[in-house]
Amino acid sequence: MLRRYMFFLILFAGCAGLSVNAQTYQLPKGKKFQKVKFQLINNLMIIPVEVNGTELSFVLDSGVGTPILFNLADQDSIQLNNVTEITINGLGEGDPINALKSTNNRVELGGVKNLYQNIYVVMDAGINFSPSLGIPVHGIIGYDLFRDFVVDVNYVKKTIKFYDPALYTYKTSKHTRVVDMSVIRRKAYLDAHVMINKTDEIPVKLLLDTGSSDAVWLFEDERIQLPKKHYQDFLGKGLAGDIFGKRTKINHLKISDFILSDAKAAFPDMETFNTIADFGGRNGSLGGEIIKRFHVVFDYANEKLILTKNSNFGKLFQYNISGIDLQHAGMRYVSERITDANGVVHSNAKSYGDVQILLQGATRLSLVPEIIVSGIRQGSPAHSAGLREGDVILAVNGKRIHRYKLQEIMHMLNVKKDKRIKVLVERYDNDLLFSFELKPLFDDQ
Known part of the structure; x- marks a missing residue:
């Protein structure tokens, strides 16, 4: 099998030696619960968390004990208190890794606070899940929150309510x-x-x-x-x-x-x-x-x-039928004519990048995320068609992919069985078009 980066994110469930006692989280005074919005990306809950005043994004992970920080390269600075070196184990084929333990940190999400949170920090730059999720992710947090609250997760509305356990009342129904x-x-x-x-x-x-x-x-x-x-x-x-x-x-x-x-x-x-x-x-x-x-x-x-x-219950399970895994790999410029079908220039055309440069009033250069093939399953339709790891995805079925989020592009590549997929890629400064048909992975799909 070709070496590939992660698409299905499997975090640190099963980590050994991460068990330490921390002070508890508290709700704002007088509140019965605190509601926090989350992003649902690739079935994972991404929540906003402040660590000693620095705004970060964490995965809410019921399989992890003490919070773990990683991927801090995009931060100008972050304060960590009382740091010592440790070694930790986890799932995977490699050896135990070196990390840092930090105590007495202020952690906040919404109005929920812990003034004395213990945190582990993994400095290995290879531990970075942001490219596979399409947004910055700096860590994982779990048990301490689940321990201190009754945690109500609404996956449809993408909200979490952290309830005071002493004030929570069970609400049951026939469903x-x-x-x-x-x-x-x-x-x-x-x-x-x-x-x-x-x-x-x-x-x-x-x-x-x-x-x-x-x-x-x-x-x-x-x-x-x-x-x-x-x-x-x-x-x-x-x-x-x-x-x-x-x-x-x-x-x-x-x-x-x-x-x-x-x-x-x-x-x-x-x-x-x-x-x-x-x-x-x-x-x-x-x-x-x-x-x-x-x-x-x-x-x-x-x-x-x-x-x-909920409304997700009866949905079909999703498989990577095409065999392609994708990830962000930096940024690239794309050029677009700002005109309608009649060639009329529109100055208020929709923007797809963080940086735009207008050339002669009718062409825009936008800085957008570059999406690459991070892995291909051997024997898959994409592999048989000739796609390779490292190819830069430009378009899928004629749609320029810089207009879409990473998970939307994955859906386009795996929309349904028996559908023909056309993928335009850049390889060594050449544009190449590949075509393949999605076939069911199991006979009765």
């Missing part, structure tokens, strides 16, 4: 299920059932991981067997390196009496988990592509999860 979960070593687990090959349902214990953009990961054993129809794939990037495995689909996943049919699943290579000595009966992970199908309330204190189906 709502209250599910038991267990919180062990700062991570949450729930029991579910999977049917893999249209045989019996298998009970499984899954890590609840909002920091994974995937659907469900399963660990192969004598009960949980990999389906015959699968393909090798790059699953993501962990703290210690790349994660590979097999991607497939299962007959269904059942949580309480909610059944998700034809669920996307992955079987990671178990070498990924060689730093974890004891799984504690865990059989896999439940990620954002499943969790976003519910309105979810996390109640860590009482070890309860409140689930209500």
Whole structure:
């Protein structure tokens, strides 16, 4: 398989040695809850967080203990208090990495504050998820927030409400299920059932991981067997390196009496988990592509999860049918004529870049993100057509891609099976046009 950068973001679930006590988060005085807006990108919740007065973006990740900072190169400065050097482990094929531990930091999101937050800082420039998400992301935060509040996540409205646990009242209906979960070593687990090959349902214990953009990961054993129809794939990037495995689909996943049919699943290579000595009966992970199908309330204190189906519930699971992964790779200039179909110049034409230069009143140069092919799955339609890692994407089906967000371009490349895709790329200063047809990954898709 060609080496590729991450498209499905697998964050630091399973990190060892990150357990320290911090002071608690507090709501503004007199408030029952605090509402925070988030961006939903590739099934991940991106929230605004201030660290010692510096505005940053974090992934809200229920699979991580202490907050972790990375990708600070775009910051002029950030204050970190009481810094010492440490070594930490994480998922992936690499070795443990050096990091920094910082204590007594002021962290705020909305009106929620912690004046004494402990933070880990990874200085490795290779740990950078921003290019694959299309926006700056500087870190991950999780357990401390889930510990201190009842966390209500509305994936449709893209809002999170942090409730004072003492004031929160359960709201149930015939469409709502209250599910038991267990919180062990700062991570949450729930029991579910999977049917893999249209045989019996298998009970499984899954890590609840909002920091994974995937659907469900399963660990192969004598009960949980990999389906015959699968393909090798790059699953993501962990703290210690790349994660590979097999991607497939299962007959269904059942949580309480909610059944998700034809669920996307992955079987990671178990070498990924060689730093974890004891799984504690865990059989896999439940990620954002499943969790976003519910309105979810996390109640860590009482070890309860409140689930209500939302409008995402019945949507088909998304696969990378084309086999192309994309990422941002700096900026580039594009030129555009500011005219209508009749050649009339329009000075108020829509802008697509942060920097524009007008030439003779009718041509605009705009500085826009450069999108490149960061990886191609071997044997995929894009690979067979001749696309290569490093190609600069210019247009998809005649649409200039600088007008679109990264995830919108990915959707254009994987819109539906049996559709012909035309991709214009730049390679070594030459423009090349490739065409391929999207084929289903499984016969019954």
